[in-house]
Amino acid sequence: MSDFYASAIPTNATWQPTPEAANEAEAYVWRVFPDPDGVQQEVTVEFYDRITAVDAGENLERITCPRCGSDIPVDWYSDLLEETEGEFDNLNVTVPCCSAPVPLDTLGFDWPCGFARFEIAVANPARAECQFNPDELTQLAIILGHPVRQILTHI
Numbered sequence: 001m002s003d004f005y006a007s008a009i010p011t012n013a014t015w016q017p018t019p020e021a022a023n024e025a026e027a028y029v030w031r032v033f034p035d036p037d038g039v040q041q042e043v044t045v046e047f048y049d050r051i052t053a054v055d056a057g058e059n060l061e062r063i064t065c066p067r068c069g070s071d072i073p074v075d076w077y078s079d080l081l082e083e084t085e086g087e088f089d090n091l092n093v094t095v096p097c098c099s100a101p102v103p104l105d106t107l108g109f110d111w112p113c114g115f116a117r118f119e120i121a122v123a124n125p126a127r128a129e130c131q132f133n134p135d136e137l138t139q140l141a142i143i144l145g146h147p148v149r150q151i152l153t154h155i
């Protein structure tokens with residue numbers, strides 16, 4: 001059985017909340033993702049030292065270049081993650097299609113992938129609606145103090 005993660009990350013890859021705001025966000029996530037049986041769900045809060053790839057795992061099917069519109073091989077990205085261990089000091093890369101210098105977070109990822117120094121994730125949600133809904137993302141942004149976006153991952 002694979003694990004499913006619904007993650008919320010700041011829209012700015014370098015931004016981090018205060019520890020207090022992160023604690024409040026974790027409590028909020030447990031409120032909206034109740035797990036009465038307490039068997040399968042986990043909520044994780046991560047502060048990363050460096051910008052860290054939050055990728056769509058098995059769901060990443062297609063990457064497109066924001067400069068020339070070409071498809072970028074998914075293998076190129078997998079190799080990059082392997083080489084960097086998914087950690088970055090900045091997001092500047094040279095894409096293989098047109099050799100343009102492009103920030104990684106401007107590539108078109110399908111499903112979406114993200115890059116962040118903070119992540120709050122629900123693994124294997126117990127409730128029927130397994131994603132954060134738009135209201136919850138708004139509420140998380142208010143609690144954390146910065147807009148967030150959602151990344152969904154199967155691992």
Ligand SMILES: [Zn+2]
Pocket residue numbers: 065066067068069070095096097098099100
């Ligand atoms: Zn290109």
